[in-house]
Amino acid sequence: MKYAIQVSNLRKSYGSKEVLKGINLQVKKGEIFGILGVNGAGKTTTLECIEGFRRYDSGEIRVDGKIGIQLQSASLPAYIKAGEAVRLFAKWNHAEPDPARLSALGIPELEKKRYMGLSTGQKRRLHLALALTGNPAVIFLDEPTAGLDVEGRISLHKEIFRLKKQGRTIIMASHDMSEVENLCGRIAILNGGKIAFCGTTEELAAKLGRHYDIRVITELGEDAYCVEDIREELTKILEKYRKKEMNILDLKVNRGTLEQHFIRLAKGV
Amino acid sequence: MEAFLYGIGLQFKMDIRSRSLLVTCYLVPLLFFAVMGGIFTSIMPDSGDTLIQSMTVMGVSMGALIGVPPSLAEIYGTDVRKMYQANGAPLWCGLITLTVSAFIHLLIMSGIILAVAPVMFHAEVPAGLPFHFMKLSAFIIASLGIAGMLGMLEKNQAKLTMLCQVAFLPSILLSGIMFPSSLLPGFLEKLGKVFPAAWGYVLLSNKGAGIGEILPLGIIFGGAALVCAVLLRRMSGSYGTWR
Structure with missing residues (x-):
């Protein structure tokens, strides 16, 4: 299968409001694919439907491979330590924590720190480490650098590139164009529950010209x-x-x- | 199974780190026991016969009804639930690990009362300790059932605190540990029977140890467990099938 994700005519309504009006997209294996849109465009709903987190009204979604998810808004119990969280979710995923990957994300230095004492950047790194515990082939990142400082963003971008080099497929939602331009091979821009543009950033730039x-x-x-x-x-x-x-x-x-x-x-x- | 057992151990440790659960499961019940035990036995020497039972009912009710629901709401009323689901943990794991951990804490607290009361207040030790602990376990489980239901019903912490008080206060006042429930007006006596504390006190005091006392606790737990199951199903229903 050439594609890691295939979405056909995805529709979703909340009550009488139709938020996804027939989304079609394909994400190739091993690429970083960005979903962009202003607030309320349907980015998170699209991602949650693909992730299996949210029921959809109609359409078809196919995901090839085990998935890992970094949620936009996520939290852990205040008193859990970072190391304990990694071990807990590794056990639920029947996997062993990968020391090299944890080191790359700087998790060992957080090992003994309680979740409530972590900074926003440290929490984001931990969430990404948890999303990777099951050794997923497809990784979903929802606003991965929201709330991070410049150093945190650079560090997380490096990790995302490292994951791509390992052959993993990454699909990320963002409203930060520069971030998407740096990271993503192809992008889809959502507007009012529809895809307004889908293609490479070069194609977008050509259109911009x-x-x-x-x-x-x-x-x-x-x-x-x-x-x-x-x-x-x-x-x-x-x-x-x-x-x-x-x-x-x-x-x-x-x-x-x-x-x-x-x-x-x-x-x- | 390994993940589940690790989760219980981890929850037990987190409960110790959380000051709020330590306060409601150990500090306040044991302080209440230390103060009220002295008062009860000095003004009513006969109260030493049931001091362990009454203080145990008070402590378990406080730990379960006041201490556990906010911890559950911290999981099911926030993004922690989504985090658990997103990372492969089943939806029920938070409820079960927290309940099992609280059961152990409440059993330890009850054990402390049992060990200290005879020394401090010359309280009478219940006959047949293994059987006492079996009855105590049934009472704790029923109380935790109600606690689980409360914690999953209300996500707002402020409203939940009020709800917990609404369950805890009548539970204690109408249980018979302060004064005989036979002195209460009929409808209040009946209302008290809705809560596990009244049945737990009767059961632990050896005033009854048969099916007549165990069955109501079983029904209370069964009803609460059913509500928890429905609420969990509703929560999972708002999302798709997971993995």
């Missing part, structure tokens, strides 16, 4: 435009101001960043 942000500052204020054909559209815009006999005080033309393009897609602008 056709968009320009134009800002026109006049005595009355600032107007913003987003256009694809800069030559034709800019002429039309300038003509509009000339006809109104308005003085243009300043004119700015920018190629949109990847992040701006993501926002346009994610918000359906």
